[in-house]
Amino acid sequence: MATLTKQQIGTVLAKQGILIAFAIFMIVFTIANPKFLTMDNLFSVVRSSAILGIMALGVTFVVISGNLDLSVGSMMSFSTIVVLDLHDELGPLLAIPAMFGMTLCLGAFIGFLVGYLRLNSLIVTLGMLSAIHGLTLTYSGGQNMDIADKEGTWFSIFGQGSALGIPMPILIFLGLAAILGIILSKTPFGRKIYAVGGNGTAATFSGIRRARTVFACYLISAFCVATAGLIQASRSLGSQNTVGQGMELEVLAAVILGGASLLGGSGTIFKTVIGVLILGFIQNGLLIMGLEFYVQYVVTWVIIILAVWLDIAAKRGKLWSSIA
Amino acid sequence: MKTTLTAALVASTTLTGTAMAGSHSDTMTIGITQNNVGVDSYQTTYEKAFIAAAEANDMVETVVLDAGGDVARQIAQMEDLIQQEVDAIIIWPTNGEAVIPAVRKAHQADIPVIVTNSNIAEQGFDFVSSFSGPDNITQGKRSAEIMCDKFKDMGIEDEAKVVHITGQPGYTTAIERAKGFDDRLPEVCPNVEQIDKQPGDWNREKSQQVMEAFLVKYDDIDGVYAGDDNMGVGALNAAKAAGRDGIIFVGATNFAVGYEAMQDGDYWGSIYQSPVDDAEAALKTAIDVLNGEEVPFLNYFDTPKITQENQDEYDKPVF
Numbered sequence: 001m002a003t004l005t006k007q008q009i010g011t012v013l014a015k016q017g018i019l020i021a022f023a024i025f026m027i028v029f030t031i032a033n034p035k036f037l038t039m040d041n042l043f044s045v046v047r048s049s050a051i052l053g054i055m056a057l058g059v060t061f062v063v064i065s066g067n068l069d070l071s072v073g074s075m076m077s078f079s080t081i082v083v084l085d086l087h088d089e090l091g092p093l094l095a096i097p098a099m100f101g102m103t104l105c106l107g108a109f110i111g112f113l114v115g116y117l118r119l120n121s122l123i124v125t126l127g128m129l130s131a132i133h134g135l136t137l138t139y140s141g142g143q144n145m146d147i148a149d150k151e152g153t154w155f156s157i158f159g160q161g162s163a164l165g166i167p168m169p170i171l172i173f174l175g176l177a178a179i180l181g182i183i184l185s186k187t188p189f190g191r192k193i194y195a196v197g198g199n200g201t202a203a204t205f206s207g208i209r210r211a212r213t214v215f216a217c218y219l220i221s222a223f224c225v226a227t228a229g230l231i232q233a234s235r236s237l238g239s240q241n242t243v244g245q246g247m248e249l250e251v252l253a254a255v256i257l258g259g260a261s262l263l264g265g266s267g268t269i270f271k272t273v274i275g276v277l278i279l280g281f282i283q284n285g286l287l288i289m290g291l292e293f294y295v296q297y298v299v300t301w302v303i304i305i306l307a308v309w310l311d312i313a314a315k316r317g318k319l320w321s322s323i324a
Numbered sequence: 325m326k327t328t329l330t331a332a333l334v335a336s337t338t339l340t341g342t343a344m345a346g347s348h349s350d351t352m353t354i355g356i357t358q359n360n361v362g363v364d365s366y367q368t369t370y371e372k373a374f375i376a377a378a379e380a381n382d383m384v385e386t387v388v389l390d391a392g393g394d395v396a397r398q399i400a401q402m403e404d405l406i407q408q409e410v411d412a413i414i415i416w417p418t419n420g421e422a423v424i425p426a427v428r429k430a431h432q433a434d435i436p437v438i439v440t441n442s443n444i445a446e447q448g449f450d451f452v453s454s455f456s457g458p459d460n461i462t463q464g465k466r467s468a469e470i471m472c473d474k475f476k477d478m479g480i481e482d483e484a485k486v487v488h489i490t491g492q493p494g495y496t497t498a499i500e501r502a503k504g505f506d507d508r509l510p511e512v513c514p515n516v517e518q519i520d521k522q523p524g525d526w527n528r529e530k531s532q533q534v535m536e537a538f539l540v541k542y543d544d545i546d547g548v549y550a551g552d553d554n555m556g557v558g559a560l561n562a563a564k565a566a567g568r569d570g571i572i573f574v575g576a577t578n579f580a581v582g583y584e585a586m587q588d589g590d591y592w593g594s595i596y597q598s599p600v601d602d603a604e605a606a607l608k609t610a611i612d613v614l615n616g617e618e619v620p621f622l623n624y625f626d627t628p629k630i631t632q633e634n635q636d637e638y639d640k641p642v643f
Contacts, residue, residue: 033541035540035541036540038540040540040566041537041540044536044537044540044566048529048532048533048536051529137362137363138362141362141368142361142362142363142364142365142367142368143365143368143643144364144365144554144579144580144581144643146580146581160565232529235529235532235561236528236529236532236557236558236561238528238557238581239528240364240527240528240554241363241364242363242364242527243527243528243529283533284533284537287522287534287537287538287541288537288540288541290520290541293493293522293523294493
């Protein structure tokens with residue numbers, strides 16, 4: 001250890017600023033209330049973060065490709081309502097692929113507008129946020145969806161089941177993170193996404209089909225949303241049609257917190273997972289500390305900004321910079 | 325959307341009807357601008373019940389409009405209704421403050437305004453004939469009584485500990501129910517301790533997360549009060565998943581999921597608030613005002629207690 005030079009420590013810090021922030025929060029919360037660091041609590045936080053987390057995995061792809069996806073919240077409501085409704089109409093075995101198909105169609109539509117028509121992704125997905133919400137309300141006629149026979153269906157395994165003592169939502173989240181992480185970092189397709197997001201024009205001139213890459217990112221995002229909707233539906237076997245409302249901003253916060261750049265071209269799945277966990281543990285930690293909720297609103301965002309600052313400061317090696 | 329279209333058609337025929345009939349007082353035309361039909365089951369059912377109640381009454385013609393949650397659209401609809409010279413206007417405010425100027429305009433045009441379901445802000449009260457809706461403070465109080473009575477049955481009224489999950493911060497309904505519960509519980513069960521209170525934002529998933537944190541934090545929880553059944557069932561799911569039995573769950577606004585959980589014996593009680601009663605009360609209040617009858621300013625419709633013991637007396641809610 002003594003052989004580590006100051007510079008080497010600096011390099012490690014620069015790469016793992018967000019991990020260090022994460023570790024600090026965990027320690028502070030545990031000191032505040034030892035119950036924070038119990039297996040039950042850890043599982044329950046990761047399990048409830050899994051839905052947000054899975055959506056964040058897909059949005060990471062979109063953000064790295066240099067675009068935004070603000071439609072994921074209302075798209076998740078859509079998937080949840082559709083799969084619950086079809087569960088009673090067609091049975092779970094058909095309902096799940098049908099719901100995935102419909103959600104992927106939405107993703108393909110957005111991918112077409114942003115990728116092939118080259119429309120601004122902020123406007124397109126902001127519009128789709130409202131449009132899909134309207135679609136969900138029309139589909140459900142404003143009614144809550146509930147599965148009629150809650151006891152007699154195997155559909156609950158995705159949200160309530162567990163394997164090897166680990167809850168299913170966590171397994172799905174981590175499994176998907178592993179697969180998508182490999183796709184992003186180890187395949188030519190992954191490198192194309194970074195190239196398109198980093199410098200789209202240069203990527204085009206290097207022979208990368210930009211439209212197709214962006215289109216694929218939105219398909220991946222829609223697939224993640226459908227998976228999140230499946231878990232959501234399976235977890236409570238019933239839902240309001242506004243279940244995903246507002247989640248798009250939390251998802252984006254987690255992705256950015258993980259260090260992905262809104263300008264595209266940077267970010268990793270691993271760091272997004274850390275971003276998701278930080279958000280989840282902050283909310284849970286403050287609840288367990290028993291702070292008033294209005295204090296929680298403030299503290300949550302103070303912590304997030306602190307984390308982003310730590311991350312940036314570690315990257316540039318000092319706490320502030322006079323030349324921005 | 326379909327209902328809005330038909331409503332618009334009804335509206336235009338109603339208008340010609342009124343115009344031909346002149347200003348006779350045999351039939352009265354009542355306009356309603358609703359908050360956001362289609363956004364939830366309660367509002368959807370309310371609209372259906374309102375139209376049905378109006379159709380059943382030969383004396384009443386209605387113009388049924390929906391603001392789609394949009395304040396600007398609701399203000400425009402108020403102005404339309406004033407232009408159409410309806411006899412009375414019922415408004416389900418999209419925003420308790422922003423609609424006041426429009427309400428004032430109707431008042432100045434001598435059109436009585438009835439506020440339904442959730443009241444407008446106090447500075448607008450002078451322009452309103454009556455408010456028809458649920459009494460949320462009483463609902464909170466009744467939930468406290470339901471919980472206390474159950475603790476007494478179980479003989480734990482001197483040691484029980486309660487956690488409280490409120491609706492969305494800032495919403496009048498959430499604030500009033502929480503106040504009613506907080507005030508009443510120490511009156512009826514002075515030794516029951518409320519150990520924590522956090523918002524569940526009217527959201528089942530959020531409430532489930534809050535309850536999960538409570539279960540980790542407190543080894544001993546005897547009762548949960550949630551500001552509506554949707555959140556109550558979320559909390560119940562969390563307790564079931566954690567294998568914590570014997571907790572008494574009390575909610576408000578009995579939802580179908582809450583009603584079913586009561587049938588299953590998992591959920592103890594709630595407050596029965598029917599959108600049908602809500603809609604019928606609003607229409608009746610408007611008719612009474614037009615007939616010159618004495619109507620209290622706060623004209624509450626009754627929202628009774630419902631528990632596992634008496635739920636057979638009530639139909640399962642449609643939402």
